[in-house]
Amino acid sequence: MIEEIKAQLRSHRELMETMERELAPGIATFAGMLAKALGDGKKLLVMGNGGSAADAQHFAAEIVGRFKMERRGLPAVALTTDTSILTAIGNDYGFDAIFRRQVEALADEGDVVVGLSTSGSSKNVHEALALANDRGCLTVGLLGRDGGTIKDLVDLDLTVPSSDTPRIQEGHITIIHIVCDLVEKGLFS
Ligand SMILES: O=C(CO)[C@@H](O)[C@H](O)[C@H](O)[C@H](O)COP(=O)(O)O
Numbered sequence: 001m002i003e004e005i006k007a008q009l010r011s012h013r014e015l016m017e018t019m020e021r022e023l024a025p026g027i028a029t030f031a032g033m034l035a036k037a038l039g040d041g042k043k044l045l046v047m048g049n050g051g052s053a054a055d056a057q058h059f060a061a062e063i064v065g066r067f068k069m070e071r072r073g074l075p076a077v078a079l080t081t082d083t084s085i086l087t088a089i090g091n092d093y094g095f096d097a098i099f100r101r102q103v104e105a106l107a108d109e110g111d112v113v114v115g116l117s118t119s120g121s122s123k124n125v126h127e128a129l130a131l132a133n134d135r136g137c138l139t140v141g142l143l144g145r146d147g148g149t150i151k152d153l154v155d156l157d158l159t160v161p162s163s164d165t166p167r168i169q170e171g172h173i174t175i176i177h178i179v180c181d182l183v184e185k186g187l188f189s
């Protein structure tokens with residue numbers, strides 16, 4: 001068991017090293033884009049399924065609440081949280097529409113719309129990002145594997161170089177924390 005634990009910790013560390021080599025410029029672009037949008041009074045919308053739904057909520061909480069600094073709240077909404085909205089849309093229009101319909105209702109031009117998908121191909125995330133593009137939003141995919149169908153759809157993709165879902169999710173939350181740090185420092189220090 002100890003060997004298995006060490007192997008998993010090693011694969012996490014190796015992924016972080018690969019991300020350090022490959023993703024730093026993309027993470028900087030994401031942070032700059034989000035800081036500019038929030039500074040201009042735009043908002044963040046963020047979504048994902050399963051563990052990525054939790055990551056979406058985590059991201060919105062850092063932006064609305066705080067990451068590390070005492071500062072005013074900034075506008076961010078996780079599209080994963082309202083069970084009445086999710087069940088109404090899912091029941092009436094289908095699961096693939098649960099995020100798209102919320103983008104239709106909430107997204108304005110210039111907002112940043114982020115989709116998390118370890119496969120890069122979850123249909124409900126794909127459809128929401130496609131509509132966000134049509135709305136003139138800035139779209140970002142936090143993805144994994146080969147980036148799936150979402151990679152070519154978004155303005156910016158950050159595809160974590162792994163095919164292991166939990167490792168990809170660990171990559172995503174690391175990116176989210178770095179971006180929150182840079183956004184706070186960019187806007188408030
Ligand atoms: O957290 C995990 C696995 O670590 C799961 O809940 C996982 O998020 C779910 O299977 C999702 O439905 C996967 O969707 P996606 O990342 O491919 O878009």
Ligand SMILES: [Zn+2]
Pocket residue numbers: 051166169
């Ligand atoms: Zn998970």
